[in-house]
Amino acid sequence: xxxxxxxxxxxxxxxxxxxxxxxxxxxxxxxxxxxxxxxxxxxxxxxxxxxxxxxxxxxxxxxxxxxxxxxxxxxxxxxxxxxxxxxxxxxxxxxxxxxxxxxxxxxxxxxxxxxxxxxxxxxxxxxxxxxxxxxxxxxxxxxxxxxxxxxxxxxxxxxxxxxxxxxxxxxxxxxxxxxxxxxxxxxxxxxxxxxxxxxxxxxxxxxxxxxxxxxxxxxxxxxxxxxxxxxxxxxxxxxxxxxxxxxxxxxxxxxxxxxxxxxxxxxxxxxxxxxxxxxxxxxxxxxxxxxxxxxxxxxxxxxxxxxxxxxxxxxxxxxxxxxxxxxxxxxxxxxxxxxxxxxxxxxxxxxxx
Numbered sequence: 001x002x003x004x005x006x007x008x009x010x011x012x013x014x015x016x017x018x019x020x021x022x023x024x025x026x027x028x029x030x031x032x033x034x035x036x037x038x039x040x041x042x043x044x045x046x047x048x049x050x051x052x053x054x055x056x057x058x059x060x061x062x063x064x065x066x067x068x069x070x071x072x073x074x075x076x077x078x079x080x081x082x083x084x085x086x087x088x089x090x091x092x093x094x095x096x097x098x099x100x101x102x103x104x105x106x107x108x109x110x111x112x113x114x115x116x117x118x119x120x121x122x123x124x125x126x127x128x129x130x131x132x133x134x135x136x137x138x139x140x141x142x143x144x145x146x147x148x149x150x151x152x153x154x155x156x157x158x159x160x161x162x163x164x165x166x167x168x169x170x171x172x173x174x175x176x177x178x179x180x181x182x183x184x185x186x187x188x189x190x191x192x193x194x195x196x197x198x199x200x201x202x203x204x205x206x207x208x209x210x211x212x213x214x215x216x217x218x219x220x221x222x223x224x225x226x227x228x229x230x231x232x233x234x235x236x237x238x239x240x241x242x243x244x245x246x247x248x249x250x251x252x253x254x255x256x257x258x259x260x261x262x263x264x265x266x267x268x269x270x271x272x273x274x275x276x277x278x279x280x281x282x283x284x285x286x287x288x289x290x291x292x293x294x295x296x297x298x299x300x301x302x303x304x305x306x307x308x309x310x311x312x313x314x315x316x317x318x319x320x321x322x323x324x325x326x327x328x329x330x331x332x333x334x335x336x337x338x339x340x341x342x343x344x345x346x347x348x349x350x351x352x353x
Contacts, residue, residue, distance in 0.1 A: 003180050003189055017181040019080040019152060024179070024186065026080040031063055034078065034150070040190055041150050041175045042076070044069045046130045049109040050116075052098075062094045065109065071131055072144045072171075073098050073106075079151040087149050088158050088165075088172065095145040103127075103136045147172040152179065154193065162194050169211055224250035226325040230269055233327070234334040241338060256341060258348045265348075267341050274337045275319025276344060318344075 003014040024030060031050070038045050046067045053061035064076035075098065077091040101109075111123035128136070147170070149162070154174050162172045174194040180187040228250045235242030245254050256265040267276040318340055322333045 003187065005182065014180045014182050014187065017179050017186070019177075019179055022179060022181065022186050024080065026078060027063075030080055030150075030177070031078050034076075035064060038064070038066060038076075041177075042066070042068075042074065042148055042173075045074055046127070047113070048106055048127075049113040052109060054105075054109065060090075060094065060097075062098070065098065066148075067106065067127065067130065068146065069131065070144075071137075071141045072146050073101055073142050074146045074148055076148045076150065079149075081152060087151065088147075088161050091147045091149060091172070092165075092170075095147050099142070099145050101142050103138050103141045106141070144171065149174045150177060152177055159194060166195070223325075227252055227269060229327070230324040230330060230334075233330040234337070237331070237334050238338045241341070256345065258345050263348055265341055265344055267337055269324035269333075273319055273321040274324060274333045276337070276340055278344065278348065 002016070004011045005014055019026075019030065034041060035047055035050055038047050047064055048067055049062075049065040051061045051063070052065040062075055063078045066074035066076055068074055073095075075091050075094045077087045077094070079087050107124045107127060110127060114121050114123055114126070128134070149158075149172065151174075153176055154162075159174065162174060166172055172194070173192060176189075176191045176193050178189040178191070180189065228248060231248035231251075231254065235248045242248070245256050252270055253266050253268045256267070257263070258265055264279050265276055266279060268274065320333070320336055322329050324330070324333060
C-alpha cells in the first residue's frame, strides 16, 4: 500500500525508501526509539528490559522484553531488513527461555533497565502500577508469552510459518514498519499485518474452535486406545468370550446374542465403570425390546437378585464403578463383567425362552 501526498492540483506518491538508505540503524535508532515509544507497535505495553540476556548457558539477547496489561510476557524482536530473516525462530527460542519468568525476576530485570537509563523509579512499584495491582499475584503473572516481530517487511516464508504457529495456539504478531522519504524527512507507515486488526477477534475464535476440536480428537483417540487395551485384556482373560463375541476392538460395547427371540446382551466400558444391559435384536425399536422383556422382567430380576431399570436403549440391569483406563483394575473389572454376562445369559435363557 503506497502513501500519497495531496497538493492543490494533484495527488503525488510519497517515495518509498529503506532504513539502510536513510542511515537508520537497527539498534541505535529503531530499537532506541521504540524502546521509548513502544505504543507505536504495541499498545498498553511496558518495556521491562532492553537487550535482555539473563539466560543460563546462552549469550543470546532479546531486543526488548516487555509486559502487557494481562501480565503476559512480550518478546519484541526487531529487524530493519525487508525479509525479517529468521526472527520468528529466534523469537520462539527467546519466548521459551522467559516462559518461566517470575514476578520477582521481572522486577530485577526492570530494576537493571531503569538503572541503566538513569531513572530513579522503583521497579516493583512501576510494574504494580502498570498492572493495576496492589500486591504481586504470582499465579496470574506470566501465564503466557506473546511474540511481537517488528520489521520493514516480512517474507512469505516467515508469514506462512507465523500463521501456522498461531493456529496452534501461539500468539505471534507481525508489525511492519515501512519507511518513506518526503522532503528530507523519513515517514514510517506502521501496520500490523498478522493478525489483521479487523480480523483478530474472528481469528481468535477460529483458533479456539480449532484448538478444542484438536483436543476432542486427541481425547477420542486416547479413549479408543484405552478401550482397545481393556477389551484385549478381557479377551485374554476369557478367550471363550473372545471366540464367541468377536475380537477386541476400540468400541465401547461388545454384544452377545441370547435365546430364540434374538435378545442381545450389551456389555460395555464407560467413564462410569463397566456394565451391561439387555435389548432386542439389532435394528429393533426400543418399544419392541421392552415388549419382549416386560413379561419376564420380574422373573429375570428375581433370578439375578437385582432390580430392573428402564434405560434409554433397552433394559438396563447392572453396572459397577471403576476406571477401565487403569490397567491395575482390569482383572477385577473384567472378571466382574464376565461373571455378570454369564449370569444374565443364563437368566434370559431360563426365563424368556
